[in-house]
Amino acid sequence: MNKTALSVLALVLVAVLPAPSLAQSxxxxxxxAEPVQETVHLDGVIEAVQQSTISAQTSGTVVALPVDVDDSVAAGDLIVRLDDTEQRARLSQARASVEEAVSGLQDAQQQFDRVEAIYERRLVSRQEFDRALNSLNAAQARVERARAAVDEAREQLDYTRITAPYGGIVTERHVEIGEAVNPGQPLISGLSLEQLRVVVDLPQQYADMARKQRQATVTLSDGRVLQTGDMTFYPYASLDTHTFRLRLQLNEPNGTLFPGMLVKVEVPVASRDSLWIPASALVRRSELRAVFVMNDQDQPRLRQIRTGVSHGDRLEVLSGLGEGEQVVSNPATLVGSEQLALPGDQSGEE
Incomplete structure (x- = not known):
């Protein structure tokens, strides 16, 4: 800006701004001079850490569905019940087989005891003794197999009652009452609100710097900054978008955050040196941006500057000032002051 324009600006300030009181100084x-972090702003999505689809582990007909989509469930709540007629019958058969095997074991044990006593007196051959011992071992194996069958049948019976593995919300129901299901068939989908995270896609040109910095700021639409924990970088880029996925753990799920919400993610991608002044020092009039700088005679002189980003109560200066120069942080006090050096003054800077 030339001297004439700066002079006009100074005169406008004198006319517009109120006169200072004597108490003002x-x-x-x-x-x-301090470094500034250049950041990229991206759209992120909140998702649940625990989200799963529960499938059937036994066959049967759906006879009860106590929950529906969007219902809240606690860990251990019944969510699906299958007809258990076949499983109960198999359990009864398995228990009967155990009783039969135990009876056979008792008979084999008695037979072995008799043969062993006679064998010790050398009244039977070694072959008869070995046959009795093998029969006893086989009977013991049949008992173990029968008991294992009982455990399996009991487990199949337990599979007819499907419970929630964790507390959360039902997001999808894949079956209806009366449907026949087989092992592996999806039944209920749900997610937990207790553990949430933010997922964002990072352009590949920023990936290296972001991976080194390992910093990010997550902000809601209302301006609230969320606390984040561990940061995970996917070790590969998407074939479709050529972006790297970044995942941030949220440390403050408090009932106001839900999967699917959009958030703003600010990721540092570069660092550069910059000059900073108090934001209150800036004088704005139309397109003009200037500050009062103390000259060699300790008089404030208006000087045009070019500004950059603002951070809190500080303002970045791109050009027009040098490190260490003194600027007036309350320029309104200069209006009407004898200390004010206008651009046309011969005593000031050129």
Whole structure:
């Protein structure tokens, strides 16, 4: 900006801004050089860490569906019940087989005891003794097999009552009452709200820096910043979008966050040196951006600057100032002051 434009700006400030009180004084702040992080803003999606589809582990007909879509369930709640007639019959058969095997074991044990006593007196051959011992071992094996069959039959019976593996919400129901199901067939889908995370797709040109920095800020639409935990980078890019997936663990699920919500994810991707001044030091009039800088005679002089990003109560300066220069952080106090050096003053800077 030329001197004439700056002079006009200074005069406009004198006309517009109110006159200062005697109690007001000029406050100075140095131009500080500090690095600034360049970030990329991306859209992320909240998803549940625990989300699964429960499938049938035995065959049967659906006889009860106590829950529906969007219902809340606690861990261990019944969500599907199958007809258990066939499973109960198999369990009864298995238990009867155990009783039969135990009876056979008792008979084999008695036979072995008799043969062993006679064998010790050398009244039977070694062959008869071995046959009695083998019969006893076979009877013991039949008992073990029968008991294992009981355990399996009991397990198949338990499979007719499907319970929730964790507390959460039902998201989809794949069967209806009266349908026949087989092992592996999907029954109920659900998710838990206790553990949530944010998933975002990162363009490949930012992947290396983001992986080194391992920092990200997640913000809701209302401006609230969410606390995040572990960060996971997928070790491969998507074949369709050529982006890398980034996953952030959320540390504060509090009932207001739900899977499918959109969030803003700010990821640092570069670092550069920059100059900073208090945001209150900036003088704005139309397209003009300027600050009052103290000259060699300790007089404030208006100088045009080019600004960058703002961070809190600080403003980045791209050009027009140097590190260590003193700027007026409360420029309104200069209006009407004898300390004000306008651009046309001969005592100030050129």
């Amino acid at each position: 000029v406050q100075l702040a140095p131009v500080v």
